[in-house]
Amino acid sequence: MAQATAPWQLSKKAYHAGVKALRKDLVQMQVQLKASPFKVLLILAGPEGAGRGDLLNTLAGWLDPRGVETFSFHEPTEEERERPLMWRYWRSLPACGRIGVYAGSWYTETLRAEARGKGALTQLAHEAARIRHFEKVLADSGTLLVKLWLQVSKTAQGRRLRALHADPLTAWRVTDEDWQHHQAYARLAKKAGRILAETDRPGAAWTIIDAEDERARDLVVGRLLLGRFRRHRLAQLRLAAPARIRAGAKTAARPLRPAGLRRLQALPLDQELSTEAYEAKREKWLGRLNRAVRATLAAQRSLVFVFEGWDAAGKGGAIRRLTSAIDPRYYSVIPVAKPTDEERQFHYLWRFWRQVPRDGRVAIFDRSWYGRVLVERLEGFCRADEWKRAYREINDFEQQLVEHGAIVLKYWLHVSHDEQLQRFREREGIIYKRHKINAEDWRNRAKRPAYEVAVGDMLALTDTAEAPWHLIPANNKRFARLEVLRSACRQIEEALEG
Amino acid sequence: MAQATAPWQLSKKAYHAGVKALRKDLVQMQVQLKASPFKVLLILAGPEGAGRGDLLNTLAGWLDPRGVETFSFHEPTEEERERPLMWRYWRSLPACGRIGVYAGSWYTETLRAEARGKGALTQLAHEAARIRHFEKVLADSGTLLVKLWLQVSKTAQGRRLRALHADPLTAWRVTDEDWQHHQAYARLAKKAGRILAETDRPGAAWTIIDAEDERARDLVVGRLLLGRFRRHRLAQLRLAAPARIRAGAKTAARPLRPAGLRRLQALPLDQELSTEAYEAKREKWLGRLNRAVRATLAAQRSLVFVFEGWDAAGKGGAIRRLTSAIDPRYYSVIPVAKPTDEERQFHYLWRFWRQVPRDGRVAIFDRSWYGRVLVERLEGFCRADEWKRAYREINDFEQQLVEHGAIVLKYWLHVSHDEQLQRFREREGIIYKRHKINAEDWRNRAKRPAYEVAVGDMLALTDTAEAPWHLIPANNKRFARLEVLRSACRQIEEALEG
Numbered sequence: 003m004a005q006a007t008a009p010w011q012l013s014k015k016a017y018h019a020g021v022k023a024l025r026k027d028l029v030q031m032q033v034q035l036k037a038s039p040f041k042v043l044l045i046l047a048g049p050e051g052a053g054r055g056d057l058l059n060t061l062a063g064w065l066d067p068r069g070v071e072t073f074s075f076h077e078p079t080e081e082e083r084e085r086p087l088m089w090r091y092w093r094s095l096p097a098c099g100r101i102g103v104y105a106g107s108w109y110t111e112t113l114r115a116e117a118r119g120k121g122a123l124t125q126l127a128h129e130a131a132r133i134r135h136f137e138k139v140l141a142d143s144g145t146l147l148v149k150l151w152l153q154v155s156k157t158a159q160g161r162r163l164r165a166l167h168a169d170p171l172t173a174w175r176v177t178d179e180d181w182q183h184h185q186a187y188a189r190l191a192k193k194a195g196r197i198l199a200e201t202d203r204p205g206a207a208w209t210i211i212d213a214e215d216e217r218a219r220d221l222v223v224g225r226l227l228l229g230r231f232r233r234h235r236l237a238q239l240r241l242a243a244p245a246r247i248r249a250g251a252k253t254a255a256r257p258l259r260p261a262g263l264r265r266l267q268a269l270p271l272d273q274e275l276s277t278e279a280y281e282a283k284r285e286k287w288l289g290r291l292n293r294a295v296r297a298t299l300a301a302q303r304s305l306v307f308v309f310e311g312w313d314a315a316g317k318g319g320a321i322r323r324l325t326s327a328i329d330p331r332y333y334s335v336i337p338v339a340k341p342t343d344e345e346r347q348f349h350y351l352w353r354f355w356r357q358v359p360r361d362g363r364v365a366i367f368d369r370s371w372y373g374r375v376l377v378e379r380l381e382g383f384c385r386a387d388e389w390k391r392a393y394r395e396i397n398d399f400e401q402q403l404v405e406h407g408a409i410v411l412k413y414w415l416h417v418s419h420d421e422q423l424q425r426f427r428e429r430e431g432i433i434y435k436r437h438k439i440n441a442e443d444w445r446n447r448a449k450r451p452a453y454e455v456a457v458g459d460m461l462a463l464t465d466t467a468e469a470p471w472h473l474i475p476a477n478n479k480r481f482a483r484l485e486v487l488r489s490a491c492r493q494i495e496e497a498l499e500g
Numbered sequence: 501m502a503q504a505t506a507p508w509q510l511s512k513k514a515y516h517a518g519v520k521a522l523r524k525d526l527v528q529m530q531v532q533l534k535a536s537p538f539k540v541l542l543i544l545a546g547p548e549g550a551g552r553g554d555l556l557n558t559l560a561g562w563l564d565p566r567g568v569e570t571f572s573f574h575e576p577t578e579e580e581r582e583r584p585l586m587w588r589y590w591r592s593l594p595a596c597g598r599i600g601v602y603a604g605s606w607y608t609e610t611l612r613a614e615a616r617g618k619g620a621l622t623q624l625a626h627e628a629a630r631i632r633h634f635e636k637v638l639a640d641s642g643t644l645l646v647k648l649w650l651q652v653s654k655t656a657q658g659r660r661l662r663a664l665h666a667d668p669l670t671a672w673r674v675t676d677e678d679w680q681h682h683q684a685y686a687r688l689a690k691k692a693g694r695i696l697a698e699t700d701r702p703g704a705a706w707t708i709i710d711a712e713d714e715r716a717r718d719l720v721v722g723r724l725l726l727g728r729f730r731r732h733r734l735a736q737l738r739l740a741a742p743a744r745i746r747a748g749a750k751t752a753a754r755p756l757r758p759a760g761l762r763r764l765q766a767l768p769l770d771q772e773l774s775t776e777a778y779e780a781k782r783e784k785w786l787g788r789l790n791r792a793v794r795a796t797l798a799a800q801r802s803l804v805f806v807f808e809g810w811d812a813a814g815k816g817g818a819i820r821r822l823t824s825a826i827d828p829r830y831y832s833v834i835p836v837a838k839p840t841d842e843e844r845q846f847h848y849l850w851r852f853w854r855q856v857p858r859d860g861r862v863a864i865f866d867r868s869w870y871g872r873v874l875v876e877r878l879e880g881f882c883r884a885d886e887w888k889r890a891y892r893e894i895n896d897f898e899q900q901l902v903e904h905g906a907i908v909l910k911y912w913l914h915v916s917h918d919e920q921l922q923r924f925r926e927r928e929g930i931i932y933k934r935h936k937i938n939a940e941d942w943r944n945r946a947k948r949p950a951y952e953v954a955v956g957d958m959l960a961l962t963d964t965a966e967a968p969w970h971l972i973p974a975n976n977k978r979f980a981r982l983e984v985l986r987s988a989c990r991q992i993e994e995a996l997e998g
Contacts, residue, residue, distance in 0.1 A: 062823060076829075079578050289668070330603055
């Protein structure tokens with residue numbers, strides 16, 4: 003943890019001179035930031051009386067408010083409670099080029115629970131791990147995290163609280179809880195120290211700000227923000243150099259885990275299934291799935307289906323059979339295409355966090371976040387370190403869904419190269435299916451070997467106990483559709499029993 | 501109300517032949533729609549047993565699910581209850597080029613309340629007016645609304661409910677409420693008829709679908725959708741013709757209501773105010789405003805501030821003084837720039853609906869929806885009929901906010917042409933303010949006479965009792981800031997008393 007202090011108590015005159023220079027620089031910073039492919043998160047934490055609110059106001063005065071968003075978090079809303087813990091923070095994130103100032107943040111609830119003595123040790127460790135992961139994901143994707151702990155002595159805290167309390171304009175800001183916290187200053191400082199230590203990581207380090215002198219505090223924070231921004235910007239420019247990106251592209255077609263590729267290639271694809279046998283079994287499994295889904299939703303849990311597969315592998319058909327077993331009022335199919343301009347301003351997982359279903363709902367993703375380790379890996383839309391990191395990020399994302407109570411079902415629909423060719427040709431022959439085939443599909447087809455490697459790695463690295471992959475042989479469409487229903491039933495029934 | 505029926509009971513064979521042709525056409529339709537600057541909303545309503553769910557499933561099978569979103573609405577969530585009634589529907593809207601299928605819609609709650617006998621007549625009239633307005637806004641902006649009422653006889657309804665109930669797979673779909681509604685068939689049909697009549701308007705007309713024969717029902721709906729799309733698309737193409745747009749641009753600089761322009765030009769601008777007098781008064785009004793805002797938020801009401809004004813009129817400074825009186829955890833400043841790609845896929849009000857604050861929060865808009873009748877009017881970003889319609893749409897939007905309990909405060913900061921020139925020159929001289937001035941600002945400045953006309957019309961046409969405009973003389977920055985604080989206090993205090 004770094005420490006940032008002003009070397010002396012600042013005179014009013016020195017302060018104003020300092021502010022004048024700083025404001026120019028901060029505004030210049032915002033102009034540069036606006037054109038930069040990253041965002042800045044300024045996280046303010048610290049005990050009552052350390053002046054978070056005043057600092058926030060000072061910063062609001064210094065910065066161009068058009069580039070700043072201020073956040074604070076109170077009790078989670080119903081919609082927030084019905085999703086994993088971190089959903090509310092994901093949805094708050096500002097776009098690239100902007101500054102998010104967090105007066106309250108993902109630390110607030112954890113710190114408050116600790117202060118009340120409510121946080122069990124295991125709970126704290128768990129929450130700290132969640133936070134570490136969240137901040138790592140952000141830092142890895144280029145976000146500048148400036149985490150500040152405003153430090154005041156117990157004496158100064160008491161003085162500030164009394165001053166606020168004495169002034170009728172600010173008396174409302176001092177609550178009973180604040181006085182209790184003041185009494186327990188030493189104990190709370192120790193607890194906060196532990197949380198800080200647990201979440202002090204490269205790319206997401208805490209800086210302790212001496213907040214005894216208010217003017218010095220504000221000036222130190224302003225200068226620190228500026229310095230961190232400048233260093234970060236240079237580092238990001240180096241990272242985005244074309245040579246680095248080209249170097250990464252070479253490794254894209256080499257497997258990380260050959261076992262996954264072997265598993266994919268060993269899958270038997272040509273099952274027999276008569277129309278009659280299919281129809282009889284389909285009715286049986288649709289009925290069973292319908293009951294299983296209803297039981298899940300009645301238990302206020304959610305279902306997340308992920309469909310991936312080769313072009314023309316029959317994802318659409320499988321989804322339609324699946325949805326025919328679910329009350330249409332409770333599911334939504336989310337087709338995933340190239341990210342929009344707005345989505346490109348965020349982490350690749352952001353647009354999927356946005357779509358995380360509420361408790362008691364079903365989300366069916368027609369393609370998904372796995373695009374990161376498939377098309378984005380192979381087409382060079384991201385650097386090698388980015389897609390290599392994505393496996394762990396994805397596992398963690400899915401784990402958060404499962405921890406919250408969601409059941410995550412993932413399907414890879416596998417067809418042979420020959421079968422795909424035949425389907426492409428058929429589609430071109432059917433007028434109302436012709437739009438489904440375009441030049442890009444043919445290009446992707448030509449890259450099958452590289453895609454097989456990427457699919458293999460995906461299967462090997464993201465087939466977790468919480469969110470297993472179902473590898474579906476799909477040369478026979480009927481068989482594939484049945485397999486999807488069957489395995490969905492089994493996974494859901496198991497999850498409900500477990 | 502139109503009526504659409506199949507002329508005879510359809511044989512299975514005729515049905516399948518019909519479906520085959522229809523599916524091709526529907527997929528073609530979706531391909532065309534994808535490239536069109538409008539969206540399609542298909543609203544399905546009707547009594548239980550009329551087959552809304554089955555029809556939905558059929559359509560899901562016919563359409564490419566990647567271009568379709570299905571909606572249904574249940575009890576409003578906490579976040580929805582904390583905003584005006586229509587917020588949940590605004591946020592559900594699909595983007596241009598897509599189809600939204602509404603299995604439940606803005607009619608659901610109204611119909612259900614009526615069925616339960618809970619809806620008072622005045623309440624019904626009010627809700628119908630809300631719905632009519634919402635659909636008019638959508639239709640006027642080019643949305644194709646296909647509103648279908650599935651009609652079944654009481655006998656057929658009973659038969660369907662019994663069949664659903666007898667099958668263990670579908671028994672869950674039949675609720676006690678359904679049986680009660682079946683008993684009250686005649687009464688409910690009459691009530692529904694009234695709601696339909698109240699909301700049957702050009703551009704948002706109902707079509708009654710004979711739903712006795714299930715195959716005929718589905719085929720009729722598919723064909724109707726197709727026919728409506730084709731006609732609508734041609735009409736939209738004609739509307740977007742360049743000649744029409746050019747013709748509209750000519751009227752942009754002529755006033756609709758000269759009284760507004762006169763009011764603007766009559767405003768005295770050069771008030772005197774010493775720094776000392778300003779500082780003394782500022783403290784007084786800041787304190788009073790702080791109390792008024794806290795009382796508002798404690799009453800779980802929200803505040804919506806709108807700042808408009810000439811470039812360099814001092815909006816930013818006024819906002820900063822205003823925010824210094826508010827706890828930073830409860831407000832957010834929303835800078836409004838050109839719409840993003842995503843926002844352009846929606847009605848111009850959509851992005852502001854997205855930002856409507858929850859109860860107990862403050863939203864401060866730095867520029868706003870008034871861009872429609874200022875920059876968009878004058879720069880030809882919309883047609884004349886569009887900006888002319890916007891005054892009423894905006895009034896209605898603000899009225900919805902106020903009805904929900906929000907206090908809406910609108911400011912026009914007015915500086916003279918000379919004062920603006922001086923400020924532009926000053927800004928160019930101060931390094932950290934230089935970015936605030938660009939070529940566009942100079943271009944806008946040159947168009948001052950036209951902008952004055954537009955501002956005058958805005959003042960004349962949107963200065964409502966619910967959401968009054970405060971015209972702020974701003975040649976003297978201190979005076980302007982004080983005026984904002986003073987008028988905000990007064991309006992809020994009045995609203996709290998009222």
